[in-house]
Amino acid sequence: MTDDLTHGMAPIEPGLRLHYVTAGEGPRTALLLHGFPQTWREWRHVIPPLVAAGFRVIAPDYRGAGNSWRPADGYDKRTMARDLHVLLRTHLNVEGPVVLMGHDIGLMVAYAYAQAYRDEVSHLVTVDAPLPGTEVFDRIRTDPRVWHFAFHGVRDVPEMLVAGRERPYLQAFFDARSADPSAVAPEDFDAYVDAYSAPGALRAGFETYRAFDQDIEDNRAALARNGKLDIPVLAVGGATSTAGDVIEQMMREVATDVTGLRIPNTGHWVPDEAPHTLAQALIDRTKA
Known part of the structure; x- marks a missing residue:
């Protein structure tokens, strides 16, 4: 599988280069956006069936994550979506509408992208996370099971407490939200620990949470200005997840x-x- 991937670095703006992975040469493009505390690697087993179905797949590390650079700011999801637009249209010369799938923080970026570039997305797949600016987000934000929203949102304290303890923190983070704790392979978990142990990586990851209040304002303004998305949306939730039973309601x-x-x-x-x-669901939804 990894032999079929091409890695690259794209200059986006002064002080920011994004790492990305591509696979396949199909006529349609699927952009896959990871969440916290992961990188593009979370899509390793999703990419092959999409390539087999005829997609060109692009899986970047968004701003601040993985091998992408970690600027001091710009972690509101509208700015992160603009990063990816530059990656696709300017660096990779992608033409035509893309199929967009985002998980966790990547869901938030994917929605911001679909709102900002409405004519450039054919389908949106949102995977298991609350979206800032919705009533569902307001309810979930106060749920004790998502205590990390408040913890990560505090300035400096999470970095102070987690730095040097990335492995046990991330292990607890994954285990608490898994139906199958073995699903994240040891080599993938090690890669995530390495990624978020790098200088500035925790801060960058937490900044995506600290931007939630700005994201709420941006999303509500975009909805008021542009109206609801009219492209096909597939809202995917895990059976035992906090957001799993409300994600369809949220996207409506x-x-x-x-x-x-x-x-x-x-x-x-x-x-x-x-x-x-998940891959088959995207394939089936985009046939319609």
Whole structure:
């Protein structure tokens, strides 16, 4: 699998280069956006079936994550979406609408991208996370099971407490949100620990949470200005996840053509726990 991937670094703006992985040469492009505390690697087992179905797949490390650079700011999801637009249109010369799938923080970036570049996205797949600016987000944000929203949002303290303890913290983070704790392979977990142990990586990851209040304002303004998305949306949740049973309802707040999918025997880490089911769902939805 890894032999079929091409890695690259794209200059986006002064002080920012994004790492990305591409696979396949199909006529349609699928852009896959990871979440926290992961990198592009969370899509390793999703990419092959998409390539086999005729997609060109692009899986970047978004701003601050993995091998991408870690600037001091710009972690609101509208700015992160603009980064990816530059990556696709200027660096990779992608033409035509893309199929967009985002998990966790990547869901938030994917929605911002679909709102900002409405004519350049054909389908949106949102995977297991609350979206800032929705009523569902407001409810989930106060749920004790997502205590990390508040913890990560505090300035400096999370870095002070987690730095040097990245491995046990991330292990607890994954285990608490898994239906199958073995789904994240040891080599992948080691890669995530290495990625978030790098200088500045924790800060960059936490900044994506610290931007939630700005994201709420941006998303509500975009919805008021542009209206709901009218492209087909597939809203995917894990059966045992906090957001799993409300993600379809959430996406109906911001989109008109929504199909829900609850995947059995999965928690929050859907691309790891049910990669083939997730890939097939995208393939089936984009045939319609």
